[in-house]
Amino acid sequence: MDGYVVMDHRAQRFISQWEFNARAPDEISFKPGERFQILERTGEWWLATKLDASGNQIGKPGYVPHNYLAEEGSVEEQPWYFGEVSRTEAVNLLMNEGNGTGSFLIRASDKQGFPYALSVRSEDSVKHFKILKNTKGEYHLSSVSSFPNLMKLIEYFYTKTVCPGLTLTSPCVKNEPPVCDLTPLPLDEWERSRDEFTFVKRLGSGNFAQVHEGYWKGRIQMKVAIKTIKHDMTTREIFKKETSFLKTLHHRNLLSLYAVCSVGDPYYIVTELMPKGDLLNFLRDGEGNRLAVDALLDIALQIVEGMHYLETQNCIHRDLAARNVLVGHNNLCKVADFGLARIVKDDFYLSNSIEVPYKWTALEALLYGRYTTKSDVWSYGILLYEIISRGMIPYAGMSNPELIPYLQNGQRMSAPPNCSKNIYNIMLECWKDDPKERPNFSILRGTLENLSNYELTECSPKESKFNFIRRGKR
Numbered sequence: 001m002d003g004y005v006v007m008d009h010r011a012q013r014f015i016s017q018w019e020f021n022a023r024a025p026d027e028i029s030f031k032p033g034e035r036f037q038i039l040e041r042t043g044e045w046w047l048a049t050k051l052d053a054s055g056n057q058i059g060k061p062g063y064v065p066h067n068y069l070a071e072e073g074s075v076e077e078q079p080w081y082f083g084e085v086s087r088t089e090a091v092n093l094l095m096n097e098g099n100g101t102g103s104f105l106i107r108a109s110d111k112q113g114f115p116y117a118l119s120v121r122s123e124d125s126v127k128h129f130k131i132l133k134n135t136k137g138e139y140h141l142s143s144v145s146s147f148p149n150l151m152k153l154i155e156y157f158y159t160k161t162v163c164p165g166l167t168l169t170s171p172c173v174k175n176e177p178p179v180c181d182l183t184p185l186p187l188d189e190w191e192r193s194r195d196e197f198t199f200v201k202r203l204g205s206g207n208f209a210q211v212h213e214g215y216w217k218g219r220i221q222m223k224v225a226i227k228t229i230k231h232d233m234t235t236r237e238i239f240k241k242e243t244s245f246l247k248t249l250h251h252r253n254l255l256s257l258y259a260v261c262s263v264g265d266p267y268y269i270v271t272e273l274m275p276k277g278d279l280l281n282f283l284r285d286g287e288g289n290r291l292a293v294d295a296l297l298d299i300a301l302q303i304v305e306g307m308h309y310l311e312t313q314n315c316i317h318r319d320l321a322a323r324n325v326l327v328g329h330n331n332l333c334k335v336a337d338f339g340l341a342r343i344v345k346d347d348f349y350l351s352n353s354i355e356v357p358y359k360w361t362a363l364e365a366l367l368y369g370r371y372t373t374k375s376d377v378w379s380y381g382i383l384l385y386e387i388i389s390r391g392m393i394p395y396a397g398m399s400n401p402e403l404i405p406y407l408q409n410g411q412r413m414s415a416p417p418n419c420s421k422n423i424y425n426i427m428l429e430c431w432k433d434d435p436k437e438r439p440n441f442s443i444l445r446g447t448l449e450n451l452s453n454y455e456l457t458e459c460s461p462k463e464s465k466f467n468f469i470r471r472g473k474r
Contacts, residue, residue: 028062080171089330102169253306274326284391308441374435381430389416
């Protein structure tokens with residue numbers, strides 16, 4: 001980086017959104033509103049050079065956290081744009097202190113038919129509106145008024161109501177990205193000394209590992225989760241497989257790896273810390289026990305997003321369950337625990353291991369050790385049961401030896417209490433005998449989106465009001 005850098009003035013430029021203080025010699029400090037040109041995009045940290053008002057380079061190039069930047073002139077630069085946040089995250093953000101009636105944000109949507117959604121706080125709830133796009137490329141909430149860009153749309157609804165009695169007042173308070181969301185090392189520097197990590201408290205334990213909350217001293221006391229694995233031949237293989245998967249998988253609904261310690265005993269797997277813990281306890285005893293059904297469905301959809309990504313990578317998880325999903329700020333959910341995960345190079349993966357999560361495992365895997373992405377779909381059906389029931393034990397009162405004949409006879413669990421027919425039908429689709437008849441995660445994603453009744457339809461100019469889509473009863 002000390003050499004001469006050739007600047008490409010046609011390249012995209014970015015503006016910093018928050019202050020950042022460099023913590024290493026190869027990082028750049030900056031304040032809000034400073035401009036950068038990106039030289040290389042390397043994971044979560046980008047190589048950049050700072051620019052003055054005339055666009056000339058200032059100082060030496062260095063690394064900057066990419067999620068502190070927004071492309072100049074883009075919608076990402078706007079204070080009300082929050083990117084890929086879920087409906088539940090939007091609700092939690094808007095209901096936080098500092099936001100009042102009329103506070104709002106725009107979030108990206110990958111749902112068919114509309115690219116963005118507008119979330120607005122009313123007195124004691126949050127309303128959600130589709131932002132549609134017509135054939136001319138214009139944005140609108142109703143067919144009455146269309147706008148060339150989102151900025152004009154927002155300006156309009158500062159003075160006009162989005163629904164009776166509700167206008168936009170101010171953007172939702174946007175918090176600085178937590179440091180733990182950043183991957184602090186280049187991909188070739190995963191191995192760290194165990195002296196850099198300090199344990200604070202134990203979060204949980206399993207057959208092979210314990211998980212602690214701790215600090216990474218080398219990164220200004222950054223909070224992390226540290227999984228410790230005992231050093232023997234069996235767990236050594238688990239360690240190798242889990243870390244190799246985490247190094248290559250990058251998705252907002254999958255747990256992020258920060259570092260490993262493979263020298264000495266025990267091994268360390270250091271990941272981002274998810275402050276609300278595992279989904280099972282969250283549903284049983286925590287905030288999740290009080291969530292409405294639409295918020296539970298949003299959690300189910302987040303997990304499907306992560307599993308759909310794994311599906312595109314030909315990866316099977318083999319241990320999908322509520323205990324292996326972690327919950328973070330604003331109820332962001334991430335699939336974790338990849339100790340049993342495998343890449344499927346052929347049509348299926350064979351395993352004769354007796355160490356299987358019995359009541360979450362597909363029938364063909366229990367009988368023949370045959371795993372595919374469709375066996376993960378079966379497990380997802382059990383996980384959906386856990387979510388909707390708020391943590392009930394699947395096949396309660398049934399022993400493992402009783403399970404296989406029960407399933408072979410075509411029997412399946414009954415719907416959990418207060419579960420709609422539409423949601424239970426999704427579970428039954430996941431539990432079909434023939435894996436080929438089960439939906440894949442792409443189909444499941446679309447099905448769950450269609451169950452959502454929280455987005456609003458286009459406003460009818462004759463009715464002059466908004467109506468909720470009712471795609472499925474709860």
